[in-house]
Amino acid sequence: MSELVRVEAWYSLLVEDVRSLEFQGIVMTKHAIGKRILEDELKFGKPEYGEKRIEGLAKELDVSQWDLYKCIQFARKYPEFCDVSHNLSWYEITHNLLASPKKKALVESIEELPEGFVTSLSDLNGQKFGCVYADPPWRYSNQATRGSTDNHYPTLTVDEICALPVGEHLTESAHLHLWTTNAFLFDCQRIFDAWGFEFKSSFVWVKPQIGMGNYWRNAHEFLLLGVRGGLTAQARDVKSWIEAKRTTHSTKPEVVRECIERLSPGPYLELFGRRKVDGWMVMGNELVASNKRFQWTG
Ligand SMILES: C[S@@+](CC[C@H](N)C(=O)[O-])C[C@H]1O[C@@H](n2cnc3c(N)ncnc32)[C@H](O)[C@@H]1O
Numbered sequence: 220m221s222e223l224v225r226v227e228a229w230y231s232l233l234v235e236d237v238r239s240l241e242f243q244g245i246v247m248t249k250h251a252i253g254k255r256i257l258e259d260e261l262k263f264g265k266p267e268y269g270e271k272r273i274e275g276l277a278k279e280l281d282v283s284q285w286d287l288y289k290c291i292q293f294a295r296k297y298p299e300f301c302d303v304s305h306n307l308s309w310y311e312i313t314h315n316l317l318a319s320p321k322k323k324a325l326v327e328s329i330e331e332l333p334e335g336f337v338t339s340l341s342d343l344n345g346q347k348f349g350c351v352y353a354d355p356p357w358r359y360s361n362q363a364t365r366g367s368t369d370n371h372y373p374t375l376t377v378d379e380i381c382a383l384p385v386g387e388h389l390t391e392s393a394h395l396h397l398w399t400t401n402a403f404l405f406d407c408q409r410i411f412d413a414w415g416f417e418f419k420s421s422f423v424w425v426k427p428q429i430g431m432g433n434y435w436r437n438a439h440e441f442l443l444l445g446v447r448g449g450l451t452a453q454a455r456d457v458k459s460w461i462e463a464k465r466t467t468h469s470t471k472p473e474v475v476r477e478c479i480e481r482l483s484p485g486p487y488l489e490l491f492g493r494r495k496v497d498g499w500m501v502m503g504n505e506l507v508a509s510n511k512r513f514q515w516t517g
Pocket of ligand 1: 314338354355356357372373374375469470471472491492493494502503504505
């Protein structure tokens with residue numbers, strides 16, 4: 220038997236075991252949490268049980284409200300745990316099984332999803348990209364410390380971000396431009412490793428307005444550059460910072476995209492984008508179009 224066949228068998232077993240551990244350790248627990256919370260909802264009803272309770276519970280447990288709502292939604296939709304397929308991860312459950320029909324309908328109503336905008340990497344039908352630009356929806360362990368990103372949009376853990384099959388959509392050599400905040404700076408290495416990039420350099424967005432911060436008052440953000448297959452820069456005169464004003468929550472200046480287009484060859488893929496952009500494929504679950512904002516879980 221060849222080396223390759225033995226490694227494959229070993230690897231499949233590893234995947235199977237880890238999947239099963241995730242299912243038993245995470246998915247079962249999330250279901251049990253949802254079921255336990257629902258017990259009180261059924262017992263008391265409102266106003267004893269409501270948004271304020273969930274907000275309080277999330278604070279006590281130091282988890283996000285979004286996660287608690289997903290646990291509840293999960294237990295409500297599947298009162299019997301045995302009805303849930305054993306192959307599903309918590310990510311798949313929250314993003315596929317529990318996708319909100321109301322929000323989905325919103326998207327369907329603009330179905331009309333513009334060309335060049337997808338809601339999941341699986342909709343890319345194997346297309347490959349030479350440049351990935353990502354601004355992840357970081358999940359803070361204590362959402363209260365950052366104006367609660369969860370109030371603006373659903374968030375992902377670092378593990379969930381790593382698990383996105385970005386590597387399957389890359390050309391042999393490629394660049395990754397990854398926005399990060401200080402809180403996740405050192406987690407980015409895991410994302411580089413998971414997606415198949417090597418950290419090479421950084422770019423800084425300098426903001427003229429002063430921001431929050433326990434040490435320095437933040438007035439900048441980092442965009443890290445990862446390289447795959449030794450891909451060099453296609454222009455040698457792009458400097459590593461720009462100054463631009465903050466606008467709405469999480470929005471990054473468009474001028475950064477122009478810098479990226481000069482430095483990195485396409486085809487271009489933006490992850491977690493919110494607008495259709497000419498010449499780019501954009502993946503996201505929020506779409507800002509004609510001054511309207513459509514959001515869905517998917
Ligand atoms: C930090 S914001 C990106 C902002 C963007 N760079 C801009 O300038 O407008 C992150 C986005 O990721 C979206 N998001 C969260 N979870 C997602 C998922 N599983 N798949 C796709 N998008 C997701 C959020 O709804 C939000 O729109």
